[in-house]
Amino acid sequence: MLKIFVMYPAANLYLTPDLNIAEVVLDNPRIILLLEHFNIYVPLHEKTIREISIENNLNFDLFLTFANLYNGISYTSPVQFSFDEVQSIINFLKKSHTYYTEEMYPDIRNTIKQMFEVNNYEEMALIDKFFKEYFKEVTVHLNYEDNVAFPYMKNLHEHLVKGAPITEPVTYSVKEYKEHHDDIEEKLNDLKNILVKYLPPKNDQKLRRRLFFNLSELENDLNIHAIIEDMILIPLVEQMEQYLKNLSE
Amino acid sequence: MSKPVNIVITEISQVIFEGLSRILSRSGTPVHISHAASLSDTEKFIISNKKSVIVINPFYIQNNIKQFNALKIEYPDTRWIAFIYAFYDPQLISLFDAAINISDPHNIIIGVIKKIIPSGSDAEKSRNEEILSDRETDVLQLLATGLANKEIADKLNISVNTVITHRKNISQKTGIKSISGLTIYAVVKKLITLDNLRD
Numbered sequence: 391m392l393k394i395f396v397m398y399p400a401a402n403l404y405l406t407p408d409l410n411i412a413e414v415v416l417d418n419p420r421i422i423l424l425l426e427h428f429n430i431y432v433p434l435h436e437k438t439i440r441e442i443s444i445e446n447n448l449n450f451d452l453f454l455t456f457a458n459l460y461n462g463i464s465y466t467s468p469v470q471f472s473f474d475e476v477q478s479i480i481n482f483l484k485k486s487h488t489y490y491t492e493e494m495y496p497d498i499r500n501t502i503k504q505m506f507e508v509n510n511y512e513e514m515a516l517i518d519k520f521f522k523e524y525f526k527e528v529t530v531h532l533n534y535e536d537n538v539a540f541p542y543m544k545n546l547h548e549h550l551v552k553g554a555p556i557t558e559p560v561t562y563s564v565k566e567y568k569e570h571h572d573d574i575e576e577k578l579n580d581l582k583n584i585l586v587k588y589l590p591p592k593n594d595q596k597l598r599r600r601l602f603f604n605l606s607e608l609e610n611d612l613n614i615h616a617i618i619e620d621m622i623l624i625p626l627v628e629q630m631e632q633y634l635k636n637l638s639e
Numbered sequence: 640m641s642k643p644v645n646i647v648i649t650e651i652s653q654v655i656f657e658g659l660s661r662i663l664s665r666s667g668t669p670v671h672i673s674h675a676a677s678l679s680d681t682e683k684f685i686i687s688n689k690k691s692v693i694v695i696n697p698f699y700i701q702n703n704i705k706q707f708n709a710l711k712i713e714y715p716d717t718r719w720i721a722f723i724y725a726f727y728d729p730q731l732i733s734l735f736d737a738a739i740n741i742s743d744p745h746n747i748i749i750g751v752i753k754k755i756i757p758s759g760s761d762a763e764k765s766r767n768e769e770i771l772s773d774r775e776t777d778v779l780q781l782l783a784t785g786l787a788n789k790e791i792a793d794k795l796n797i798s799v800n801t802v803i804t805h806r807k808n809i810s811q812k813t814g815i816k817s818i819s820g821l822t823i824y825a826v827v828k829k830l831i832t833l834d835n836l837r838d
Contacts, residue, residue: 462744512826512833513823513827516822516823516826516833517823519819520819520820520823523819576816576817577819579814579816580814580815580816580819580820583813583814583820584815584820584823584824584827587813587814588813588824588827589827590827
């Protein structure tokens with residue numbers, strides 16, 4: 391009799407410190423992106439997650455938590471790390487920003503342009519404009535994080551290390567970051583819907599597929615990015631704020 | 640407003656029950672969740688509300704197929720989802736309306752549940768009518784030309800709240816939320832032309 395074979399997606403394996411990181415990458419190619427965001431590159435040889443974390447001065451719990459996010463394990467409540475991890479988290483997020491702005495967005499823009507070159511039709515012109523405007527919004531948001539939110543958090547941590555209360559007037563708080571942190575995934579999702587459901591066929595299937603893969607890849611990374619901010623970074627910064635406030639009282 | 644969906648989880652493991660409940664309670668659809676300990680126990684939770692979704696470990700079915708088939712006939716509005724974390728005969732799994740694997744990410748689990756919610760609920764209705772109504776088309780056309788909710792309301796002689804409801808339905812049907820995205824949709828569907836946009 392035919393037996394059912396359930397193919398569990400490898401991407402849902404819960405990762406532990408002694409797994410071979412190269413094997414983890416082979417099971418789930420997206421982990422390579424996680425590594426790059428941590429400034430780690432292939433080849434990985436026979437190293438375990440624990441070894442590669444230590445080698446790169448990373449807390450392996452933090453590494454594991456992020457890696458599990460890339461493996462499809464989601465967190466529904468805040469994950470606690472020590473204040474000292476703030477720098478690593480920010481570095482990771484900044485590196486992801488570079489990936490978005492210097493790699494993904496130009497790639498996507500380029501594909502849209504190529505589609506437009508193949509078929510010069512009005513919908514494509516609108517899509518090009520749509521994406522251009524969207525990218526502008528995203529850039530504003532990422533720049534805000536890089537230039538305002540992250541430096542503020544770093545400053546908090548420096549004060550904390552010194553045990554010195556903040557003396558300069560406090561004009562900013564992570565609350566603002568929370569509010570600014572608007573939903574940049576919405577328009578990406580709109581574009582995917584238009585592409586998959588509605589855009590009339592124009593003999594450009596390969597370009598469309600490439601565009602769709604890129605949009606999905608970007609969306610996935612942005613999703614994880616948002617989880618890291620909401621579930622890990624923001625709660626941690628809120629605690630730092632509270633700690634420093636108590637210190638100055 | 641949509642009524643909560645009655646969900647019964649028939650599962651021996653407390654860990655899995657808690658985990659599933661947590662995922663389902665965050666689905667965005669109102670749910671009422673009960674925990675059953677056997678197939679007979681499950682039936683108790685169906686009676687009070689005939690439109691139900693049962694998430695059940697196939698383990699409870701494999702030696703009770705007769706009883707299971709009887710229940711399916713007795714409660715035609717109920718949907719049965721197998722929650723799988725071991726190997727089962729495909730013929731057994733084929734008795735269910737859908738299946739969820741223990742390794743499925745939460746969005747897939749929620750997707751399966753939403754897809755299967757018995758018809759009559761709000762979520763299902765909007766999924767079935769994919770084509771926009773005449774009024775929704777009117778709203779979309781005005782929206783795409785750049786009018787604000789208030790202006791659309793005045794033009795169509797309806798309240799702002801009605802405009803907002805139409806917009807919500809349009810987004811639900813198309814999967815597109817932003818105005819610029821909806822504008823592209825309107826052009827693709829030939830509801831407006833680029834000349835309309837330039838005016």
